[in-house]
Amino acid sequence: MADLHLPGTLPPLFAGLPRRLEIDAGTVVEVIDRLDERWPGLRDRLCEPGPALRPHIHVYVDGERAALGTTLEERSRVDVIAAISGG
Amino acid sequence: MPQTVLLVGTRKGCFLLESDGDRREWKLRGPFCEGWPVYHAVHEPMSGTIYAAAASEWHGAGVWRSSDLGETWELSSEGLAYDADGGTKVSKISGLTAAHGRVLAGVESAGVFESRDGGATWSLLSTLEGQPGRSDWNDPAQQPPGHLGLPAMLPHPDDPSRFWAVVQGIGIFETTDNGVSWAPRNRGLRADWPRPHEEIGFCVHKLVMSPVDNDRLFQQNHVGVHRSDDAGLSWTEVTEGLPSEFGFAAAAHPHDRDTYYVIPLDGLHGRTMPDGHASVWRTRDAGATWQRLDRGLPERDAYLGVLREGLAVDTYDVPGVYFGTSTGQVFASADEGESWSEIASYLPAVASVEVAVLG
Numbered sequence: 001m002a003d004l005h006l007p008g009t010l011p012p013l014f015a016g017l018p019r020r021l022e023i024d025a026g027t028v029v030e031v032i033d034r035l036d037e038r039w040p041g042l043r044d045r046l047c048e049p050g051p052a053l054r055p056h057i058h059v060y061v062d063g064e065r066a067a068l069g070t071t072l073e074e075r076s077r078v079d080v081i082a083a084i085s086g087g
Numbered sequence: 088m089p090q091t092v093l094l095v096g097t098r099k100g101c102f103l104l105e106s107d108g109d110r111r112e113w114k115l116r117g118p119f120c121e122g123w124p125v126y127h128a129v130h131e132p133m134s135g136t137i138y139a140a141a142a143s144e145w146h147g148a149g150v151w152r153s154s155d156l157g158e159t160w161e162l163s164s165e166g167l168a169y170d171a172d173g174g175t176k177v178s179k180i181s182g183l184t185a186a187h188g189r190v191l192a193g194v195e196s197a198g199v200f201e202s203r204d205g206g207a208t209w210s211l212l213s214t215l216e217g218q219p220g221r222s223d224w225n226d227p228a229q230q231p232p233g234h235l236g237l238p239a240m241l242p243h244p245d246d247p248s249r250f251w252a253v254v255q256g257i258g259i260f261e262t263t264d265n266g267v268s269w270a271p272r273n274r275g276l277r278a279d280w281p282r283p284h285e286e287i288g289f290c291v292h293k294l295v296m297s298p299v300d301n302d303r304l305f306q307q308n309h310v311g312v313h314r315s316d317d318a319g320l321s322w323t324e325v326t327e328g329l330p331s332e333f334g335f336a337a338a339a340h341p342h343d344r345d346t347y348y349v350i351p352l353d354g355l356h357g358r359t360m361p362d363g364h365a366s367v368w369r370t371r372d373a374g375a376t377w378q379r380l381d382r383g384l385p386e387r388d389a390y391l392g393v394l395r396e397g398l399a400v401d402t403y404d405v406p407g408v409y410f411g412t413s414t415g416q417v418f419a420s421a422d423e424g425e426s427w428s429e430i431a432s433y434l435p436a437v438a439s440v441e442v443a444v445l446g
Contacts, residue, residue, distance in 0.1 A: 009145055012121050013162055044164045045146040049171035056145045082145040 002072050004031060007082035014039040023078075028059055029068040031078055046080065056083040089446045091401060092156065093419075094137060095411055095431070096125035096439035101139045103157050104430060108444075110407050110421040113430040119160055120151045127396050130443035131185035138190055138206055140180035148180045150192060152206040166209035167192065167200055175225050181238035182396065187247035195236025196225050197254050199266060213266035215254070219284040224257065238395065241294050244301060251294060251304075251319060258289040259306075261319055272319035277310050293337040293395045300344040303373075307337040307349050307395075314374050325374025330361045336398035340423075341406050345373040348400065348408060348424060350393045359390035367398075367410065369424050383427035384418060391416070396439035403444065411437030 001022040011017045017039050025031040029051070036043040046057050051068065053059060059066045060079040072078065093104040093113075100118030120139050123146075128139040135154060141162075142148040149164035169175045175196040182193040191212070192200045198214040215221060215237075224235055235255050243249040248265040251272065258273040271286040282288030290309030297303040304315040310333070311326040326332045333354025340346035348369050352358045360366060365384035368377045392413035401407040408420045417431040417440065 007145070009121070009143075013146070041163065041165060044149075044168075048147070048176060049168045051171075054145065054147055 001075070002031060003075065003077045005077070005079045007080055009082050010042070010045060010080075013045060014042055017042070026072055027068070028061065028066050028070045028072070028078065031072075032068070057081070058083050089444050091407070092130065092443045092445060093399070093409055093417065094128040094130055094139075094439070094441045094443065095417060095434065095437055096128040096139060096396070097411075097415070097435040097437050098124050099435035101125045101128050101137075101141075101151070101157075102431075102434060104417060108403065110401075110403075110419060111428075113419070115431055116157055118435075119153070119157050120162075123151070125151075125438065126180065127182045127439040127441075129183045129185055129441050131190065132443065133188070134205060135445075136185075136205060138183050138185060140183050140192060142179040148177050148194070150180055150183070150190070150202075150206050150209070154205075161206075163207055163209070165207070166202075166211075167194070169196070169198070169211070179236060181236045182240065184240040184242055184250075186242035186244070186250075189247075191240045191242070191250070193237040193240055193252065195238075197235055197237040197257075199237060199240060199252060213262070213269070215252070215260055215269050218260060218269055219271065219287050220257070223283075224254070239294060241296055241304075244296075244298070253291045253294050256288070256290050258287045259291055259294060259319060272315075273322070274320065275315075275322035275324075276308060276313060277324060279310050292335045293398075295337050295339040295347070297339050297344045298341050303344050305337055305339060305347045305374075307334045309333065309354075312337070312349055312374060323374075325370070328377035329368055330366075333358070334393075335395040336393050336410065338398045338400045338408070341400060341402045342404075343371070346371050346423075347374070348398060350398055350410060352392060357390065359392045363388050363390050365389040365391055365418075367408065367420075367424050367427075380420070380424040380427075382425060383420075394438055396441070397437055399440045399442045401442045401444055407442070409440050409442055411440040413437065 058081040089108040091106045095102040100122045102117030123141040123143045137153045139151040153160045179195040184191045190202045199212045200209045201212045239253040241251040249263045260269040273289045276289045293307045302318045313322040331351035334351045338348045366381040398410045408424045411417045415434040419430045
């Protein structure tokens, strides 16, 4: 089970979505698939068509910058970051 | 007693300003839409739903909707995307139009999407393929400065299949078969730059229609104000008498086919009100003459900008006029623009103002 940490900008958009949850997934894209199953539409908030991560959404697996295909270990920590931008 | 609701789209969310039919005292609610930049918020009178076009820097573009005047909101972008292999993205929802039981969304890159289920899901209606120069529209090297989007649709009030679309830097197109085919409607417009195609290359900022004469269209263009008496088949410039040919916003009087409002801006890089003298300009003779309306507006040191959707007129017998500025003020007139008061002073930069009269 991956230890998933989400940005604070997401929970206001999806009822019941916590900032931190455990997800059973083998890759980053599977994490997003699992989230989208429980909170329909969430994939679109993190990914563009393709799919590809949105330009200002960064994902880290165990502290390393990751892509959608990055694989997870049994107890990986996954951080989804809304990159600093705007003003 | 009727309720008057202003829908204000800003750089940091949507706000509502509410008053009664007198339109003297106003109360602000918001921000809504989680502080996402809202480019255009509209009210659909049949269902009472508010729709807000938004694009988050992090989470992409979508349309928020509220069926209870802002108490609760939902967001959807389901279907609001181009095919991934086409190379174009929906980076921004620029403008919304609610008419005939559906909502149209004009987006960037240029295209029109529609929702027939109250904004829950969307589908692509048209990208205006086949129009002159269309293959260049998504080529950055061929585009005018800024992004090329489709910021506005103007529906025909009686014919659901007929509407006009504005493409930035390209011009106006009309469809009479719900987007299956289109025709450019720019004849007579002026352009002060080279144009590779005769029928396009015009910079239309805001297109409006007289509610009492549907053949009477009016536009604020990058270069001049223009009127059409034949539903856009031909255009006549009516800029003379205004302090600047440049501006973004325009609005039509709800009961008089000859009365329109514009807000001229310094056409160079500043794009604020000329000489810092805040003014709305009104014609009562279809553009033959213009009158400055400034009573109650700051007469000096007011370098205000107003964007294409930043000016609105309500539907009362004596219509109210409203505009929002890029420095966060909203001004209102309850007497057709004769006198003004500042009803919000410290909002985020305002992108759009629309007005609904309820009850």
